[in-house]
Amino acid sequence: xxxxxxxxxxxxxxxxxxxxxxxxxxxxxxxxxxxxxxxxxxxxxxxxxxxxxxxxxxxxxxxxxxxxxxxxxxxxxxxxxxxxxxxxxxxxxxxxxxxxxxxxxxxxxxxxx
Amino acid sequence: xxxxxxxxxxxxxxxxxxxxxxxxxxxxxxxxxxxxxxxxxxxxxxxxxxxxxxxxxxxxxxxxxxxxxxxxxxxxxxxxxxxxxxxxxxxxxxxxxxxxxxxxxxxxxxxx
Numbered sequence: 001x002x003x004x005x006x007x008x009x010x011x012x013x014x015x016x017x018x019x020x021x022x023x024x025x026x027x028x029x030x031x032x033x034x035x036x037x038x039x040x041x042x043x044x045x046x047x048x049x050x051x052x053x054x055x056x057x058x059x060x061x062x063x064x065x066x067x068x069x070x071x072x073x074x075x076x077x078x079x080x081x082x083x084x085x086x087x088x089x090x091x092x093x094x095x096x097x098x099x100x101x102x103x104x105x106x107x108x109x110x111x112x113x
Numbered sequence: 114x115x116x117x118x119x120x121x122x123x124x125x126x127x128x129x130x131x132x133x134x135x136x137x138x139x140x141x142x143x144x145x146x147x148x149x150x151x152x153x154x155x156x157x158x159x160x161x162x163x164x165x166x167x168x169x170x171x172x173x174x175x176x177x178x179x180x181x182x183x184x185x186x187x188x189x190x191x192x193x194x195x196x197x198x199x200x201x202x203x204x205x206x207x208x209x210x211x212x213x214x215x216x217x218x219x220x221x222x223x224x225x
Contacts, residue, residue: 002156090157101147105156106154106155
């Protein structure tokens with residue numbers, strides 16, 4: 001256990017659905033991240049939150065909407081997704097943004113039908 | 114932006130042999146180089162990291178070497194064991210930045 005939990009672990013949704021992914025860290029960290037992991041591709045950073053403030057948004061489509069209500073919780077709201085959005089979505093946290101060790105959750109395997 | 118290349122994409126070794134995975138990067142500002150191990154059904158886990166003021170770091174059976182001039186760094190695993198089988202990712206980061214750049218991963222299989 002890394003101290004970072006994600007729910008649900010698996011999610012199947014249609015293109016017209018709205019769903020949310022949840023991440024929680026129990027490490028007292030200040031920075032949280034969303035990554036997308038697709039087969040044969042590097043991990044893609046989607047969003048970074050540092051002290052609840054969004055500091056990075058790597059040109060992610062608006063159908064992905066992050067929310068960070070406090071330093072321990074991070075959500076990814078999904079709506080009108082495309083089949084190519086099917087992937088493993090990983091949450092991570094670190095003491096601070098920058099060159100600090102990142103602790104990853106187990107991920108949510110998302111399938112868009 | 115940074116471009117990280119990782120080789121090989123797959124690697125099979127006999128138990129007890131050594132495994133070496135190499136990464137190159139393009140951004141000379143990168144100064145933090147972590148390696149992550151990802152087992153099936155789990156998220157990546159940091160196994161070792163190195164900063165640019167150090168050329169080599171070792172932790173039991175794993176070691177990382179860094180050549181800043183050539184912009185490459187490598188992971189070395191000695192006396193491999195079946196539980197070392199996993200996907201390994203290299204990454205680069207900058208002290209003042211907010212993100213890491215990851216390689217495409219190496220699937221390591223240790224054959225008993």
